Amino acid sequence: MSGLELKVEFDPAKVTRFHNMVAVLGSDKARLAMCRALNHEGDKARTKVIAALTDQTGLQRQVIARAVKRIGAYDGSNGGGARMQYLMESAGGDVRLKFFRSRETQSGVTAYPHNTLTRFPHYFIRGGKWPARVALKFGGEVKYRAGKSRLPIKTAKSGVVIPAEMVQGATADAFQGAAGGMADRIMHELTYLMGGV
Numbered sequence: 001m002s003g004l005e006l007k008v009e010f011d012p013a014k015v016t017r018f019h020n021m022v023a024v025l026g027s028d029k030a031r032l033a034m035c036r037a038l039n040h041e042g043d044k045a046r047t048k049v050i051a052a053l054t055d056q057t058g059l060q061r062q063v064i065a066r067a068v069k070r071i072g073a074y075d076g077s078n079g080g081g082a083r084m085q086y087l088m089e090s091a092g093g094d095v096r097l098k099f100f101r102s103r104e105t106q107s108g109v110t111a112y113p114h115n116t117l118t119r120f121p122h123y124f125i126r127g128g129k130w131p132a133r134v135a136l137k138f139g140g141e142v143k144y145r146a147g148k149s150r151l152p153i154k155t156a157k158s159g160v161v162i163p164a165e166m167v168q169g170a171t172a173d174a175f176q177g178a179a180g181g182m183a184d185r186i187m188h189e190l191t192y193l194m195g196g197v
Helices: 012-025 027-057 061-067 162-166 169-193
Strands: 069-071 087-089 094-096 103-105 108-111 118-121 143-145 153-155 157-161
Touching: 012 027, 012 169, 027 061, 027 069, 027 087, 027 162, 027 169, 157 162, 162 169
Parallel strands: none
Antiparallel strands: 069 087, 094 157, 103 108, 108 118, 143 153
């Protein structure tokens, strides 16, 4: 998510306690506690981001969940370097119209990009004359003619780009709201590793 960052702020009264806990545990266990806290709060944020993206884009939740990749924090205990960050990544371009509950009507195709009913006149999913339309070998893709003749036929796109949607609107707000519990979660993990003291 380029362009978004989280800030974690500690209550000044807890900073001394935090410092003392880290000193008692040592750097390895403190790093483990930080990674656990990052992964816990990061997974909660990812759940909120997926829900917000589902509403914002009109795509099904399972499609969004597959598109938003999780790269969790790692303390380096099993070899390799430690990674003290939690990433949500997505790649790709303009999503095909097929994934937006597209349905063929007599005048064209209706679909829900950006969760809004949109009509696409002269687009098609099946072939033949009404009412005896037959499925084409396009796998349910929404197609349109690029010119006035029969060919070429192109695949319809929606205008929804998941990486761009991740950094705007309700999805960006959901991501920003995730930092609220980070300081408390870090203290919880440190306390747990100290044996609940």
